[in-house]
Amino acid sequence: xxADILTIVWKESKEFMQGSSRASSVARFVFPIAVAGIxxxxxxxxxxxxxxxxxxxxxxxxxxxxxxFTVDAVAGERERHTLESLLATRLSxxxxxxxxxxxxxxxxxxxxxxSLVVGLITVNLRQRHDALLLFSSTYAATLLIVSFLxxxxxxxxxxxxxxxxxxxxxxxxxxxxxxxxxxxxxxxxAQALPVSWRLPVRQxxxxxxxxxxxxxxxxxxxxxxxxxxxxxxxxxxxxRLILD
Amino acid sequence: xxxxxxADVVIRTTALTRxxxxxxxxxxxxxxxxxxxVFGFLGPNGSGKTTTIRMLLGLVAPTSGMATVLGFDVVAxxxxxxxxxxxxxxxxxxxxxxxxEDNLELYxxxxxxxxxxxxxxxxxxxxxxxxxxxxxxxxxAWSRGMKQKLAVARTLLHRPALIFLDEPSAGLDPVAAASxxxxxxxxxxxxxxxxxxxxxxxxxxxxxxxxxxVIRQGRLLAEGSPAELRMHxxxxxxxxxxxxxxxxxxxxLRSRPEVRSAAQExxxxxxxxxxxxxxxxxxSLLVAAGSEIEEIRKGQANLEDVFLSLVEHSRDR
Numbered sequence: 001x002x003a004d005i006l007t008i009v010w011k012e013s014k015e016f017m018q019g020s021s022r023a024s025s026v027a028r029f030v031f032p033i034a035v036a037g038i039x040x041x042x043x044x045x046x047x048x049x050x051x052x053x054x055x056x057x058x059x060x061x062x063x064x065x066x067x068x069f070t071v072d073a074v075a076g077e078r079e080r081h082t083l084e085s086l087l088a089t090r091l092s093x094x095x096x097x098x099x100x101x102x103x104x105x106x107x108x109x110x111x112x113x114x115s116l117v118v119g120l121i122t123v124n125l126r127q128r129h130d131a132l133l134l135f136s137s138t139y140a141a142t143l144l145i146v147s148f149l150x151x152x153x154x155x156x157x158x159x160x161x162x163x164x165x166x167x168x169x170x171x172x173x174x175x176x177x178x179x180x181x182x183x184x185x186x187x188x189x190a191q192a193l194p195v196s197w198r199l200p201v202r203q204x205x206x207x208x209x210x211x212x213x214x215x216x217x218x219x220x221x222x223x224x225x226x227x228x229x230x231x232x233x234x235x236x237x238x239x240r241l242i243l244d
Numbered sequence: 245x246x247x248x249x250x251a252d253v254v255i256r257t258t259a260l261t262r263x264x265x266x267x268x269x270x271x272x273x274x275x276x277x278x279x280x281x282v283f284g285f286l287g288p289n290g291s292g293k294t295t296t297i298r299m300l301l302g303l304v305a306p307t308s309g310m311a312t313v314l315g316f317d318v319v320a321x322x323x324x325x326x327x328x329x330x331x332x333x334x335x336x337x338x339x340x341x342x343x344x345e346d347n348l349e350l351y352x353x354x355x356x357x358x359x360x361x362x363x364x365x366x367x368x369x370x371x372x373x374x375x376x377x378x379x380x381x382x383x384x385a386w387s388r389g390m391k392q393k394l395a396v397a398r399t400l401l402h403r404p405a406l407i408f409l410d411e412p413s414a415g416l417d418p419v420a421a422a423s424x425x426x427x428x429x430x431x432x433x434x435x436x437x438x439x440x441x442x443x444x445x446x447x448x449x450x451x452x453x454x455x456x457x458v459i460r461q462g463r464l465l466a467e468g469s470p471a472e473l474r475m476h477x478x479x480x481x482x483x484x485x486x487x488x489x490x491x492x493x494x495x496x497l498r499s500r501p502e503v504r505s506a507a508q509e510x511x512x513x514x515x516x517x518x519x520x521x522x523x524x525x526x527x528s529l530l531v532a533a534g535s536e537i538e539e540i541r542k543g544q545a546n547l548e549d550v551f552l553s554l555v556e557h558s559r560d561r
Contacts, residue, residue, distance in 0.1 A: 007353040011339070018341045018382075085337025088301050088408075089354045090327035129256050243264075 004091050008099020009106070014072050016107070028068060036061040037118030041126070041136055048123045049133050052202070057119065058112050058147050063179040065111045066154040067172050071102040074162035075171040078241075087238050097159065097236040101229075104155040105148075112147040142204075142214070149221040154179075156228035163235045254279045254438045255258040255404050257301060260307035262295050262462075269295040271462035272309065277455075279405075282432055282439040284453035286446065286551055292462035294334055297408050300440070303330055314405055327355075330399030330407040336391050337398075340384025344375060345396050346385055348401055355402035358525060370395040373427055389420030396428060406438045413445050425452055446548040458554050465554045473550045481543045482523050484513040488535035496533065497526065 018023060036057035043220040044053040086096060116135075124133050135143065158175055164169035190198065204217045255277035262270040266495040277283045287293050298304040300313050302322020310317065316324045338347050345366060352362035370376040373393045383391060392412055399407045412428065413421040429452045432439045443449050449456055450470050457467040468472055489508045497506040497515065503526070504516040513530075517523065523542065530537060 003356070007350070010353065011350050014346060015339055015341050080340065081335035082337045082339055084303070084333050084335070085331065087303060088326060088331040088333060088337075089351070090323055091354055092323065152360070238303050239305060242298060 001092070001095055004095035005099040005102055008091075008096055009103040012069075012100060012103035014216070016069060016072065016103075028065075029111070032061045032065050033115045033118055036112075037115035038122050041119040041122040045123065046127055046133060048119060049135050049139075054116060054119060054135070054139075054143060055146070057115060058143065058150070059183070060153050061112060061115060062147075062150055063176065066104065066108045066151065066158055067175050067179075069107050070100070070158035071162050071165075071168050071171045071175065072156045073100045073104060075165045075168045076157050079167050083241060087241060093237050094233065097233060101152075101155055101159060101232070104158070105151045108151040108155060109148050112151065113144075114215065115149075116143060145218060146221070149218070149225055152225045153221070153228055156225065156232050159232045160228065160235060163232070163241065252278055255283075255311070255313050255440065257296075257300075257309065260296070260299060260306050260311050261308045261427050262292075262299060262304065263307045269462050270299065271305075273459070273462065273464055274466060275457055275467065276553060277438065279438055281454035282429070282438060282441055282452045284449035284456035285440060285442045285459070286444075286449060286456055287442075288555060289461040290461075291459050293459065294410055294461075296459075297331070297333070297410055297440070297442065301326060301329070301408065328405050330402070330404040332392075332395045332399050332407070332412055333410045333411050336395040338383045338391055338395055340382065342383060343380050343436055344370065344383050344386070345379040347394060348398055351398050351401050357402060365401055365403075369400060372431065373474065388422070389424060392416065392420075392424055393427060394432070396424070400431060400435060400437065403435065404437060406433075406440065409439060409441045411442055411444065413443065413448060421448065446551055458551060459460040460555050466550075470550075480517045481549075482515040482517060482526075483541040484515070484527075484530070484536060484537055484542070485511070485539040485541075486513070486530075487511070488533075488536040489513045489530075493530065493533050493535055494531065500526065500529075502526070 016028075040053055040057045040060075041048040077086070107138055113117065120134065127133055134140075157178075158171070161174050161178075162171040165174065190201070193201070200213060204213055253276050255275065257273050257275045260270055260273040260275075261268065273292075273296060285293055285296065292479075295304065299306050299318055300311060302318050302325055305319055310319075312318065313325045314328050316473065317327075318325065339350070340377065342350070348366045348369070352366060357365065366379075367376065370379055373396070375390060375394060375397070376388075378386070381454070383394060386394070396409070396412065399409070413424055416424060425448050428439070431437075432452075439448070441453065453470065455467070455469050456473065458465045458473075489511075492507050494508060494513075497503050497513075502518055504518055505514075506516075507514045515523075515526070523540065527537060
């Protein structure tokens, strides 16, 4: 099973790297990092490592990179008529699904980590302090964990939507509209929260809340991830994929 | 034909049926495919060929009936069937952004071939199909004929006991189709693989298939070797070159019981006779009616005639 998943990861990454043109391949890597790793930290300065700018950058970046990769891996495979041949091999449904998910999560998480590293370099170059500006250890841990769990969540949702979509465009549109609705909904919900509730949310995001709060928030995130993965697994079955 | 030994039969279906909402795509299909041959599965568009292949590969479950492929049940052990067979389906399924070599590399990895064996096998297949020198090129840049050859190579990569080819020559020009057919026949023979081939190209089927089955609307109309089908189903054709084939003469011929059809085309009289009848009494009649005969050519119906006859006959029923 692990070898089969790695085979699909190899295929997905190879196919993604050899996109339609060299320019588009470069743009896929450079543009998100330029925005989240250079533009935002440059404008934020020191607040990048102490405030929620870094988390906001990841939040902005997540759907962009996740949608481009995951939708191409699932809906794109169907659109290009390669899915049925893949399904006609000995690979299990789970190996194909989790191979595609693993490739997507590795790419998305890798891009997020790269943007954080580039962001730190950018903010240090701008501030020119004697001491290095770094995230606090708890904030860094929160960013790493949230970005990882967030990658799984968004990639899982992207697989779920892409399996049903007949084209890449349809899947991408559905996901982006959904994501915009969630982001705006979250912003409005945050503004509607009583002031006394906003502080704990901010503390959780910055990793300054109590260990118990962090743990509960993490558990909720993991539960969401598992629910999405279970739904994607339920939908990603040969007969459905062939007949839909 | 009923084969006695399980080992002789690669595919066996019994009353295999598949319904899609209000449509019966495959209707009680009972079939046996012997080992080591190219088996042609013929039928018009929408006759259930692709659905049959999908059921045999375990991609779609039958509504009723049963089937075994390579001794494995298509519902219970579909993974075993897919591991031991190769498939070129309706679309070539090639990754056009990847090179030809990477396409085969992927399927070699999927088949768990060790690296050294995988590399050697890829080289062997690409060289035998004349594609080795262009292995680094993106598959998407290739002609359709080359892509189909690559897709055939992909199906054979892991030395399967059985391959399914769904219309492999569809969309190819006659030269490319003939080239693919020859390569396919040679490879199948060399590898000792059983080939389950669906095609619209009946001359292709006649040349490469040891046995054929004809289906329409999911029902099996006939099954046998091309020669058997011609014998049992096909009419005998006679072409007479000469003069004086007037309408009354044609009408007189059509009234004869041994004549299935009679027509005049470019000064030639074209007759279709029921299979056992001889032509000499008709020649005597023509001469008596004042026709002049220069040449008589006798021929057997080809598979295309058989196919059309079977399909038309099934429509009439």
